Amino acid sequence: MGLFDRFQELRAAHGQIKACGADPFGVKMDRILSSTEAEIEGRHTILCGSNNYLGLTFDADSLAAAKASLDKYGTGTTGSRIANGSYDDHKALEQDLADFYGKQHCMVFTTGYQANLGAISTLAGPGDYLLVDADSHASIYDACRLGHATVIRFKHNDPADLDKRLARLAKEPGNKIVVVEGIYSMLGDHAPLKEFVAVKKKHGAYLLVDEAHSMGVMGKTGRGCLEHDGVDADVDFITGTFSKSMGAIGGFLISDHPDFDILRVACRPYMFTASLPPSIVASVRASLARLRAEPEMMTRLWQNVDTLYDGLQAKGFRLGKQRGPVVAVHINGPELAAMAWHGLLSNGVYVNLALPPATPSGTALLRCSVCAAHTTEQLEQVIEALGEVGRQLGIIPAEDGAGQVRAAAE
Template identity: 75%
Template sequence: MDRFKAQRELHAAVKTCGADPFGVKMDKIVSSTEAMIEGRRTILCGSNNYLGFTFDADCIEAAKKALETSGTGTTGSRIANGSYNDHKALEADLADFYGKKHCMVFTTGYQANLGAISTLAGPDDFLIIDADSHASIYDACKLGSATVIRFKHNDPTDLDKRLARLADQPGNKIVVVEGIYSMLGDHAPLKEFVAVTKKHNAYILVDEAHSMGVLGKTGQGLVEHDDVLEEVDFITGTFSKSMGAVGGFLVSNMDDFDVLRVACRPYMFTASLPPATIASVRTSLAKLRANPGLMEKLWQNVDTLYHGAQNAGFTVGKQKGPVVAIHLTDPALAARAWRALLLNGVYVNLALPPATPSGTALLRCSVSAAHSTEQLERVVSILANVGRDLGLLKSPAHAVAAE
């Protein structure tokens, strides 16, 4: 079809690096941090397995027991036959974890944003979203009927101006931001955003997909890190990052919260999560709550990769986090670098314009608490060798963090 012409041409150009960066096949998963790819043992530095729970023995055992007692799936939605005891128990666990009254669990993190945002904002309301929002947030805006307004990325002053212009407009105003942004790894200035939204009597929803289990004393995310949990109206998140599985959630103190269960189409018309997944997530959440020190190992590993890449001469994001984005100016060179890394046993994500913020080509690396220091030092060494071979590194001097 002609409508896919631009995508076909872009995809074909990317594949000239010698492989398809968006179609890599994991022949065998060896552990939380390694896989066999193209016959080579490869360090996985492009997953979001932040706490390494995908191969945690307790999570696997819980999933096995649920599989044996409750079967492979629910074969129905949450409003039909798809609510089991453990689905409700996980919702209670998450509500308690965040100190909120209510929780809904969705089948994916994407659906959590799609369902929550499109349902909360009606035709007479306004959604005010960060310009660099995740695709799930943009798609939620398309699915819903509210008026959508974008503000400059991570800019409280611009948000203030946008909300001020709506002062005389009837309807709810719902601000949507993310804790950690998935491409560049930067944090929202959440304390400032909360202050602005409260000034204008607006609501605020925070997507903690990449910050749950990463930030805050107990792993609640940026809402805890910035001490604004009580002031945030809605929190969404996913189980496919720190929880090591799949699924999503919405927590809130909203009055009449349960009406969302019969108003939210992505919740109503999707089969619910398999019991084995629910069981593994309940276990990983319990382990995080019992041992928040897991995050200390993650941040030690973040330091190793972030400062290692920076000291090698690469330009990295200005904020440290489990997403370490290496900035490159040339998409073709970025694709060649991605391929060279894979051939040398390191898997990262390639992110290219127009999908990237500000049209920057990125080698998007992600760090896990399960990585060993030796693995990450090897990643840094291979990155540096590839950078020199491709002429990406002009000197070993420290690079300035990207703005």
């Protein structure tokens, strides 16, 4: 057996997707023009798949902070904080985040993936139980594999199923840690955190919430779904990332647990990875300060969410059930989804093609992400381009001359 023979099925599937005319997983951005625009294949393109929810990648204060930090500290730390020490901004960012969430402790990781990998694999040890939402991100499942706890999946966003599974463990020793996400990255639906908190309290479990896609998006001040649902004080651990609303890269773990700091010498993904470059830390601090000073940025984001969601729904597309910065457009099958994705790119619109295993089994999506910096005109162009491609491929019904949807059978 050859070294790569086990990937034959994946290679064949990837080949079918590339047959649409381009490789959706190998797009080259020739130039980034702004938070919402790029040049791809020599074509001016609207970015509607960047996760840049607040549009802060070109924020003037964040850029200035990063440039000043480059001059002061150089390009990187060249090692982990355990080996090479913490710079003053590492500590300052952790304090900023702890203050933002109203918690006592924070650890900053080099990526959001590592935040989940490190937190989950370290918190749950041999003899413990991880109860994980079935639609959890790959970083959560990889953390389960890295650790030594027993892993139990429960039905997506189903507190009753979690309750049933925790009840079965009532007489089992060991800690029970429930892991959910605030907003799920593919379908864009929100976790019912109030109900999950009630279940975890009933059974004496811990609750970890990954707020990667809801920080800076949900809640009065942008603290995510836990703030939106009013359960800030009842969530034991919060993970998140800087690569969405904060416009950079990195991750974090936050908690009030009194023994939190032992994780700094127990968590392998934290201990054995080079720390964030100071310029990134500086830009994230500036972006967080901007969010705290101007939470009204989220108002513009949600206006844009409504514009895109309502516009696509009016065209006849089948969308995710809940509104949010992730607008999932359901397509019947990966090949058709790939053709639609390529049609959009050819018309100057970039979205994400999302297929299993990134999505639930059997689910193919055109995954759109909304940015506070999108103009109404840009979003209307996205809606029209999706409508045109959708009609051409038979994904949505045709329209009559007045722009009204006609049944496909007419």
